[in-house]
Amino acid sequence: MSTSKEDSSTANAIAADSIIIKVNARWISYIHTILGYVAFFSTLIIACLTHYHQIVKNEHWGYPEEWFPSVSAVTGDWYPARSVFQIMIAVTSGPRFALIFLFYMISNKPDHLYPKIHAIVGLIRTISCGGWTYITSTEDHDIHDVSMITYVVLTLPWMLGCLAIAPPNNKQAQSYRRRLVLLFFGTLVPMTYFFVRHKVYAVPGAYTIYAFFEWSLIAYDIAFDAVSLYDFNSLEIRVIDVTRQQSGNNSFFNGTTSTISSDTEKAKTNTATTTTTNNNITLYNLEKFMYSGFWYNLRGFIADTYLAFVYWTMLTSLALTIWYFPLWHMGISGFEVCLLVTISPVLLGIPSVRYLIATNRSIFHLISLSGLAAYFFTDPTARLFVVSFGVAMANLMRTSRWIENRDNTGKLEHDALVWTLGLILSNVVKMAWWTNNPIWPIMHKENGGCNFIGLLLGVIAAFENIIYQNKSFDNDNKSSVKINTEGKPHQQQHRLESWFFTAGGFGSLLFALHSLLSDSSTITRWVIQGYPDTGPLPIPWGAATIVAMSLGLVLSTNRKIVTSFPWYVIGCVSCSCMYYYPAWNGYYGGLILAVYLVSLVPIFIHSVTRYPPGRTFFTAMMIYNILCLAHVWTVAYAFVPAGEYLREHTDYVLFAMMLLIGAGVLDASSADFSYKQLQINQIRSVRSLTKIGLAALIVISFVIVFIRLPSQPPQPYHPDQKLLTAGIWTVHFGLDNDMWASEYRMRDVIKELELDVIGLLESDLERIIMGNRDLTQFLAEDLNMYADYGPGPSKHTWGCSMLSKFPIISSTHHLLPSPVGELACAIHATLDVYGQPVDVIVSHNGQEEDPEDRRLQTTELARIMNESKNPFIFLGYVVTKPLNGNYFILTLDGRMNDIDPLDDDRWCEYIVYRGMKRTGYARISHGGLTDTEIQAGKFQALTDKKYNPDTWKASYRRIEEEEIAPGLRFPAKFKGDGVRGHHYHVFNEPRYYD
Structure with a gap:
């Protein structure tokens, strides 16, 4: 007995003797923090001392307008600062990798995948830091940017992961981390704002303010990792001399050598058996991982989310495909009846139908993808x-699932969260595709569609969903089928108004989500005004809308708040602000409204399933349909029965929407949300996955924003000739004559015609019937042009917009006098044309049926043109014959010259001008994209002599094409048969003038 104790103490002594050094692990955090701050801020000091004026200069401004440098300017371009920074980052990398390893060690648990994923994220993030540190933008712009984007994108999962998996015993560390996360991501908003002010608007001093925010991110980032010292305080790092340890072991086990040898021989004999066993264990662990709770839930969650995205894709495509027909009929077409397919859940009032769907979900899942x-x-x-049938099946399948799960609060909340996450995913996808959904039926391969991939993923998700549901919920679903096919409501005693309040609330909420939150740009377009203070632009501020929706979904789990009266009041006030206030104040209201609306989704879905499904969902979907029609009639009043009662009254529609939502909240506040223990576990899992999904979508949206920000200012096509080529085109809401999205072909013809300025009419697509789209985003970004959207959807016009290669100095959005007919819109903009201010009007006057409206509108346009002291170009839709009636108001009262008075074939579109030298005029066929041609004129700015506004009459001497300089000619490719159906017509060639 004494011998054993003696041997034990000897072993301990030998082990202690082998320890060369030991140090507390918190010193890793100290060293990493000190080296990180020294790397950045010593580089800042050195760069300012050696190359101050160079590092504060950017593409627009230098000192004194800009006086503080950005991080990239300090670290990337100048010696010796760049070299110091690279050396210090290399030195910091050691503690950095050690920090990641130690955090993994303290957070890793058996059978937990999160710590492993988090560690991988940390490694990739650290390596990407090396990418933008050692490869500058001047050396390889793409690799530098990809590395920087990767680093910023992975910062979110790294920080959130630290919050989620850090040891919970240190509350102080978690408190510091939460504050730093809020500071870090809160700083991104103003930083992005000032970056846009610099990059897009070239505001002096904006980049300096942006640089301060950028440097603060560095400080927060390093400070966040410094918090790890609290976690590492209980760890100790030791360096052990293995030879000493082995020597001690040999002397200690001196008397047992034969035993060890025996064991060694036995191990050699069983090598093959051990290898086989290890392989079997590996296969077993892989199978166990594939079917583990986390991985299995993740697969089912992803499949559910994609199917929810498919649901919103089909629902938003229905009105869009219906709209094609009244658009061409210029009134009610009869196809509007297809909107009623949304009431298909009325069939759930039949018990046998509910039983049929519940017991054959696999078939109905696949059928619902038909759209x-x-x-x-x-x-x-x-x-x-086909779309109508797909929407009917999708609506029936989705609501049937809710009814099946109405006795299981956990599964019902799963359905609600995933359904809303699918809506947010739809917003992110549309942002990536410039407000088009790539799997809509108006898309195909030639215009950017990914329909086959979308359909294939839908089939895969449907099968995965079937497997997941059968594995996870099979027993519960059997009981649900039995209960729900009896035809009894969830609660036996209901007042009549209760189910109607709930149905009205859900139908109104569905309308609100569809009309306002099915695209991230819609709210920004509701509140837009003219330059220079347009208010929030879709890029980058559409990402803020996605953040607001995500916050609403996170908040939705707090039943007490979302069903409270003060929260409802906040929703109503924010809705009023969005409608009545322009620009930023209206947008703030819209963001709060987005949070409010999304927060209601789970409780409304739970509430609507408490009542008999047939009448409840029928009423809900009919209210949704009525509100959809009503919000269209506010602008289409001239073409629909009883339209005069809703003329220009979106406020009526919003009031009804919020009133019915209030009724739904009143009834939902009495809902029972008690959970069983099993349901609690399920809901915790889906809430965690939902937060991860939201974080991923937010990060992706910011990446999309970064990619879509303009990289360089627009330039005109022929600056040497001081040429401005202007055009006017009625684009029929971005749908061609065969119901395909037409943005790609519009872009091609605008580019090939070398149009520096173009007015687009019928361009306001931010309504349900047009798919909540914005064609100006794609055209402006792809053609590298400035864009003015014109009056937004809250102004009740069909829309007019302007694209320009020249900077827009200022612009005003006009609603022209329209006492009887449809409301006419106009943009009056002042452009910087080769250093000279030139005014441009883009307008869409009323229809032939309203002559007094058109006279008043033309008179107002003439007044604006007459009062301007600048050279002027009018691009508009006038609806009159040349040399007749309103034509003289436009030209004589406006002191304007017709581009070609001898062109007597015009009726709708006109180009008139003053104070510029007209050199050419052409009419180009629409090529099947719309029902209206393109008219284009070429003008030269009179920069060589002072413009006299009182001398506005022009000569009309025609010349041949050979007499004009090649740079002033229209493209030859549109002669004869032209390209893609676009060719010169009426004259069959352009006209040129002296």
Whole structure:
């Protein structure tokens, strides 16, 4: 006995003797923090001392307008600062990798995947730091930017992961981390704002303010990792001399050598068996991982989310495909009846139908994807019918699932969270595709569609969903089918108004989500005003809308708040602000409204399932349909029965929407949200996955914003000739004659015609019937042009917008006098044309049926043109014959010259001008993209002599094309048959003038 104790103490002595050094692990955090701050801020000091004026200069301004440098300017371009920074980052990398390893060690648990993923994120993030540190933007712009984007994107999962998996015993560390996360991501908003002010608007001093925010991010980032010292305080790092340890072991086990040898021989004999066993264990662990709770739940969650995205894709495509037909009929077409397919859940009032769907979900899952296959049909009517059937099945399948799960609060909340996450995913996807959904039936391969991929993923998700549901919920679903097919409501005693309040609330909420939150740019366009203070632009501020929706979904789990009366009041006030206030104040209201609306989704879905499904969902979807029609009638009042009662009254629609939502909140506040223990575990899992999904979507949206920000200012096509080529085109809401999205082909013809300025009419697509789209985003970014959207959807016009290669100094949005007919819109902009201010008007006057409206509108346009002291170009839709009636108001009263008075074939579109030298005029066929041609004129700025506004009459001497300089000619490719159906017509060639 004494011998054993003696041997033990000897072993301990030998082990202690082998320790060369030991140090507390918190010193890793200290060293990393000190080296990190020294790397950045010593570089800042050195750069300012050696190259101050160079590092504060950017593409627009230098000192004194800009006086503080950005991080990239300090670290990337100048010796010796750049070299010092690179050396210090290399030195910091050691503690950095050690910090990641130690955090993994303290957070890792058996059978937990999160710590492993978090560690991988940390490693990739650290390596990407080396990418933008050692490869500057001047050396390889793409690799530098990709590395920087990767680093910023992975910062979110790294920080949130630290919050989620750090040891919970240190509350002080977690408190510091939460504050730093809020500071870090809160700083991104103003930083992005000032970056846009610098990059897009070239505001002096904006980049300096941006640089301060950028440097603060560095401080917060390093400070966040410094908090790890609290976690590492209980760890000790030791360096052990292995030879001493082995020597001690040999002397200690001196008497047991034969035993060790025996064991060694036995191990050699069983090598093959051990290898086989290890392989079997590896395969077992892989299988166990694939079917583990986390991985299995993750697969099912992703499949559910994608199917929810598919649901919103089909729902938002229905009105869009219906709209094609009244658009061409210029009134009610009869196809509007297809909107009623949304009431398909009325069939759930039949017990046998509920039983049929519940017991054959696999079949109905696949059938509900039929709407995605509509793109196979080229005929618009066939496409509409396929979409209608798909929406009917999707609505029936989705609501049937809710009814099945109405006795299981946990699963019902799973359905609600995933359904809303699918809506947010739809917003992110549309942001990536410039407000088009790539799997809509108006898309195909030629215009940017990914329909086949979308359909294939839908089929995969449907099968995965079937497997997941059968594995996870099979027993519960059997009981649900039995209960729900009895035809009894969830609660036996209901007042009549209760189910109606709930139905009205849900239908109104669905309308609100569809009309305002099915695209991240919609709210920004509701509140837009003219330059220079346009208010928030879709890029970058659409990402803020996605953040607001995500916050609403996180808040939705707090039943007490979302059903409270003060929260409802906040929702109503924010809705009023969005409608009545322009620019930023209206947008702030819209963001709060987004949070409010999304926060209601789970409790409304729970509430609507408490009542008999047939009448409840029928009423809800009918209210949704009525509100959809009403919000269209506010602008289409001239073409629909009883339209005069809703003329220009979106406020009526919003009031009804919020009133019915209030009724739904009143009833939902009495809902029972008690959970069983199993349901609590399920809901914790789905809430965690939802937060991860939201974080991922937010990060992706910011990446999309970064990619889409303009990289360089627009430039005109022929600056040497001081040429401005202007055009006017009625684009029929971005749908071509065969019901395909037309942005790609519009872009091609605008580029090939070398149009420096173009007015686009019928361009306001931010309504349900147009898919909540914005064609100006794609055209402006792809053509590298400035864009003025014109009056937004809250102004009740069909829209007019302007694209310009020249900077827009200022612009005003006009609603022209329209006492009887449809409301007419106009943009009056002042452009910087080769250093000279030139005014441009883009307008869309009323229809032929309202002559007094058109006279008043033309008179107002003439007044604006007459009062201007600048050279002027008018690009508009006038609806009059040349040399007749309103034509003289436009030209004589406005002191304007017709581009070609001998062109007597015009009726709608006109180009008139003053104070510029007109050199050419052409009419180009629409090529099947719309029903209206393009008219284009070429003008030269009179920069060589002072413009006299009182001398405005022009000569009309025609010359041949050979007499004009090649740079002033229209492209030859549109002669004869032209390209893609676009060719010169009426004259069959351009006209040129002296």
